[in-house]
Amino acid sequence: MEDTIVAISTSLGVGAISIIRLSGSEAIKIVNKIFTKNLSQEKSHTVHYGYIKDNKEKIDEVLVTIMKEPKTFTREDVVEINCHGGIATTNKILELILKNGARLAEPGEFTKRAFLNGRIDLLEAEATMDLISSKSEEARKISINTLTGESSRLISILRDELIQIIGNIEVNIDYPEYEDIEQLTNMKILPFIEEFKRKLQEIIDKSEDSKMIKEGITIGIIGRPNVGKSSLLNALIEDEKAIVTNVPGTTRDIVEGSIIIDGVVFNIIDTAGIRQSNDIVERMGIEKSLKIIDSADLVIVILNNNEELSEEELDLLEKVRDKKHLTIINKIDLSSKIDRSKLKDTYIEISVNKNIGLDKIKAAIKKLFNLGELKTSDLTYLSNARSIALLHKALKSIDEALTEIRNNSPIDIVEFNLKEAWNYLGEIIGEVYTDELLDELFARFCLGK
Amino acid sequence: MDYEIIVVGGGHAGCEAAIAASRKGHKTLLITGNVNNIATMPCNPSVGGTAKGIIVREIDALGGVMGEVTDKTLIQMKMLNYAKGPAVKSLRAQVDKIAYPREMLKVLRQEKNLLIKEGMVEDLIVKDHSIRGVILSDGVNITSNIVILTTGTYLKSDILIGSTRTRSGPHDEQPSLHLSDNLKKYGFNILRLKTGTPPRIERSTIDFSRTQKEDGDPKYYTFSHTNQHYYNIYRQEPCYLIYTTDETKKIILENLNKSSMYGGLDDITAIGPRYCPSIEDKIVRFSDKEKHQIFLEPESRYYSDIYIQGFSTSMPRNIQEQMVHSLPGLEKAKILKYAYAIEYDAIYPTQIKPSLETKIIENLFTAGQINGTSGYEEAACQGLLAGINAALKLENKEPLILKRNEAYIGVLIDDLVTKGTKEPYRMLTSRAEYRLLLRHDNSDLRLSPKGYDVGLLSEEKYQKFLYKKEKIYELIEKLKEIKVTIDTEKRRTTMSVFEYLKNPTSSLKEIIATFHLDLDYTDEVMEEVEIQIKYEGYINKVNREAQKQLKNEEKQIPPDIDYDKVANLASEARQKLKEIKPLNIGQASRISGVNPSDIAILLVYLRKYYHE
Incomplete structure (x- = not known):
């Protein structure tokens, strides 16, 4: 048997309840050590109410579900702990479980086990991972479509078109003297391959939109200290009634919160204020803020209407020019000290305090990302990174063929x-090399001695 | 023991097996039904063809004889797919059907350790699941350490013409009546296969003015790496191309139920090859096609039979007459031999190991049509490997197993023993996933060191090979050194010939001529170098892919593994693994019905219980 793994299986901080999941032969034994009720004799697929305890200290009031193999997602013993969503509590419980003998699961390891144990196939495995990580309703729909094989169908159609050409070339090669079978030459297949490339490119474009819907768009808000970054953030979030969290990542940037516009998740990142500074710690923060310009999908630069433009601000505006960005002048309720003639881009004038112009920001975001006309209206496109990477590889091969x-x-x-x-393309839908090609050969062409 | 090795059958597999075994110094007996039928060609009068031509090159590179015998007896030679790419070029020879067997018999008779005997093997001597010899139809027992069965189509064969079924081998020869039943008795699963051959026509009754002449290539080629040719390019025999007519189609459709395969016989269970359909099959399955291509091929310079390629049928004789007469130029043709279909027994090839030794009886090897293949070349290469591996077994050495990236022979044997076959198996370039590596030009680079290592390839040939290899290396190094300056409209560039050759439109011969380079190398060496340089990127890519797969090839599966103890295997996978007994994970992953998840489970199990 494999060792027992554990992970927080809900997005940390997003829901009101967090679920911690364990899988492996020791799962029940481990939870038993930190639960107020004895689970060792309980039946499979039962739910138990009680407290998670660290020695005698009660940590949280929880529901524990035990599911014994083989009728579980991983085909191993699985235990799920439903606890109250707070980050600190959830982390504390996770630590306790790790201390008692479980190992932290690698990303996707539950699904991997389900796959290895023959519980699900490859495409299901991927779609399930997507389903678990889906952040909004729209994303959930895409995941379900993958499960029902819509995107597989799309790829299959493309493959079928290609195999006809390949099959014909193979026949030309294996039966060189059969003059009554069309001899495919480079010139004959060129228009077909060009058209094929166009179709593939279209699927890639739509799939990337689809990915955007699912994984969300990162917005970095950047500006000098006290221009109103935090208040803009809060105002946007307040307006959408989204959940505000403070999850400090170890390597990642600080996601202050998420908002949803037209079903798309926007993750907003706060940054340290940009200014000249001699303080080492502050300078490191500023460096980091500047890096956001590279990593974010959208950069919002905020200026203060009540202050003159600084050199740093002009630099900043120059830096974001090649990126998707919005220039915003805040505090228009105060007297204007900005020389607007120095601004090369269009800008949006707002006042967070007086609630002026927030709609304009949202409208601008929508426009920038074409949210009104996202190509994925039928949501049948491939959305996970692996599939998209494979699509790109296929495109590269088609380009090579054209060359x-x-x-x-x-x-x-x-x-x-x-x-x-x-x-x-076959890899995307989990088709490995079979005698498909030979069957195609013999079904379509009249060959033989 | 009377002999060390007995080879049963004198066809293309049997000849290679017997020669390889005896050349490796083992006392060998070849038993055949009729010495006059040794190495005959009961079907098409040609050797080679796409992929198959490369197999003949591989046989030669390993030290087999088919290549040289073909070179000495061919009457027309063609390089197929010349412009379609370096990997798919392949030789095909029209061979003289009288000269080829005669030449082969000469080679056999020169072997000091080989004796030929006429007889019909009807049973085996088996003790403790191990072979001890054979029993002939007259009851004579001959003992040996190893037996190689190369029985071709002679196991319980039936000749089918129209509504008649006759128990007979090709050439009206006596088939082996009991051997396949006896194999069944020992535990082999028997497969019934079918193939067919077209009618032969008297040359003088054909009006060739109504045909399109197909000549051989005006350039010398050889299968053998000795590069010694025995034919005259100006004296090659042509073939002729014609097409079926509306009348042909009408006759066939009207008489369809008289064909053995379409109702003439109601007891047909055997499976025929898809790539070799009868003319009635072609007309029924591709009914929208107006006409089908037919080649008229001479069988020999010693007699006048013309082989009608593409016209195999199992119609009754009178319908065959009508069909033949409906062909342009054949209105008055005289049929010398009627077409027929033949049914015969074979064993399921998943019952043999990659060394071609059977899993059921130790020291019993099988090769050729008995393993479910079709074609002279497919048979010969298995015979060669069976002969080599039989000898290696006697010498207590590891068998020679060629990998899928090393030889078409490797692809063929791996396909047979891993996937099995339901129809007579023919080699096609599309079966080889690494075909860019398995080229006509590099067959010796791939296999001659192996042929030498197993002690089959002669010292003389090996030295010749080493010399060529050195020349290839030398020329590549020179091309890296030599710089040429190329002026285009836009700019003047200086680069090495090596770099310049990567340009798709460049050619080494042209470069040498244009820049007056002092490079004196054979065509063979220049071609090899040019391919290696020009397609380096692709070749490297395929090599990387092959290496990735090879890793799994090195993960051995212990022969004593109990698949019932491997938890969570899908039941189909478990059953297939038990049946095929793959040697390694690579082979296991190619078995149909064994999924990636099963392989992952198997790997986990192996790691845990065998600490690998």
């Missing part, structure tokens, strides 16, 4: 690239 066609390379070399693309 070889234009160089007038031998058809076998062109086909090599087409086959590669076909295999990448």
Whole structure:
């Protein structure tokens, strides 16, 4: 048997309840050590009320569900602890479990076990991971579509188109003297491959939109101290009635909160105020803020209407020019000291305190990300990073094929690239090499001695 | 023991097996039904073809004989797919059906350790699941350490023409009546297969003016790496191309129920090859096609039979007459031999190991059509490997197992023993996932060191190979050194010939001529170097992919593994693993019905219980 793994299986801090899940032969034994009730003789698939305790100290009031193998997600013994969503409490319970012999699960390890134990297939495994991590209603719909095989169908259609060309070339190669079968030449397949590339590109574009919907868009708010970064953040969040959390990441930036606009999650990152500083700690913070410009999907630069533009601010505006960004002038209720002629971009004038212009910001965001006309209206596109990476690989192979066609390379070399693309597409839907190709050959062409 | 090795059957597999075994110094007996039928070609008069031509090169590189015998007896030679890419180029020879067996018999008779005997093997001597010899139809027992069965289509074979079924082998030869039943008795599962052959026509009755002539290539080629050719490119025999007519189609459709396969016989269970359909199959399955291509091929310079390639059928004789006469130029043709289909027994090839030794009886090897393949080349290469591995077994050495990235022979044997087959198996380039590595040009680079290591390839040939290899290396190094300056409209660039050759439109011969380079190398060496340089990127890519797969090839599965103890395997996977007994994880992953999750489970199990 494998060792017992544990993880917080809900997004930390997002819901009112957190679920901690264990899987493995020791799962029940471990939880038993920190639970007020004896679980060792309990039946499978039962729920138990009680407290998690650290020695005698009660940590949280919880519900514990025990599920014994094989009828569980991983086909191992599984225990789930429903606790009250606070970060500190959830972390405390996790620590206790780790101390009592479980190992922290790697990302996706539960699903991996389910897959390895034959509980689910590869595509289901991926879709399930997506489902678990889906952050909004829209994302949930995409996940369900994957489960029902909509996106598999899309890829299958593309593959079928490609296999017809590949099959024909293979026949030309294996039966070179059958003149009554069309001999495919580079010139003959060029228009088809160009059209194929266009279709593939379209799927990639839509899939990337789809990914955006699911994983969310990162917004960095940046500006000098006291220009109103925090109040803008709070105002946006307040307006959407989203949950505000303070989750300090070890390596990640500080996500102050998330808002949802038209079903898309926007994760807003607060940054340290930008100014000249001799303080080392503060300078490190400022460095980090500047890095946000590179990593965020959207940068909002806030200026203070009541102060003159500083050199740093002009630098900042220059730095964000090539990125998706919004320039905002806050505090328009106060007297204007900004020389607006120095601003090269359009800007939005607001007053967070007087609640002026917030709608304009949201409208601008919507426009920047084409939220009104996201291509994924039917939500059948592939959305996880692995699938998209494979789509890109397939596209690269198609590009190689086009290059070889234009160089007038031998058809076998062109086909090599087409086959590669076909295999990448197959990997997305979990098709490994089978006798598919041979069957295609014999079904479609009349061959033989 | 009377002999160390007995080879049963004198076809293409049997000849290679017997020669390999005896050349490796083992006292060998070849038993055949009729010495006059040794190495005959009962079907098409050609050797090679796409993929198959490369197999012949591989046989030669390992030290087998098919390549040289073909070189000495061919009457036309063609390089197929010349422009379609370096990996798919392949030789095909039209071979003289009289000269080929005669030449092969000559080679066999030169072998000091080999004796040929006429006889019909009907049973085996088996003790403790191990072979001890064979029993002939006249009751004579001959003992040996190893037996190699290369029985071709002779196991309980039936010739089918129209509504008649006759128990007979090809050439009206006596088939083996009991051997397959006896194999069943020892525990083998028997497979019934079918193949067919077209009619032969008297040359003088054909009006060739109505056909399209197909000549051989105006350039010398050889299968053998000795590069010694025995034919004259100006005296090659042509083939001829014609097409079926509306009349042909009409005759076939009207008489369909008279064909053995379409109702003429109602007891047909055997499976025929998809790539070798009868003409009635083609007309029924591709009914929208107006005409089908037919080649007229000469069988020999010593007699006048013309083989009608593409026209195999199991129609009754009178319908065959009508069908043949519906073909352009054949209106008055005289049929010398009628077409027929033949049914025969084979064993399920999943019952043999990658060394070609059977799993059921130790020291019993099988090769060729008995293993479910079709084709002279497919048979010959298995015979060669069975002969080599039989000898290695006697010498207590590890068997020679070729990997899928090393040889078409490796692909063929791995497919057979891992996936099995339901129809007669023919090699196709599309079966080889690493075909860019398995080229005509590099067959010796891939296999001659192995042929030498197992003690089959002669010292002389090996030295010749080493010399060529050195020349290839030398030329590549020189091309890296030599700089050329190329002027285009835009700019002048200086680069090494090595770099310049990567340009898809460049050619080494042209570069040498243009820049007057002093490089004196054989065509063979220049071609090899050019391919290695020009396709380096692709070759490296395939090599990386193959290495990735090879890792799994090295993860051995202990032969004593009990799959019932591996928890969580899907039941289909468990059953297949038990049946195939894969040697390693790589082979296991290629078994149909064994999924990646099963492989992961198996790996976990192996790690845990065998500490690997």
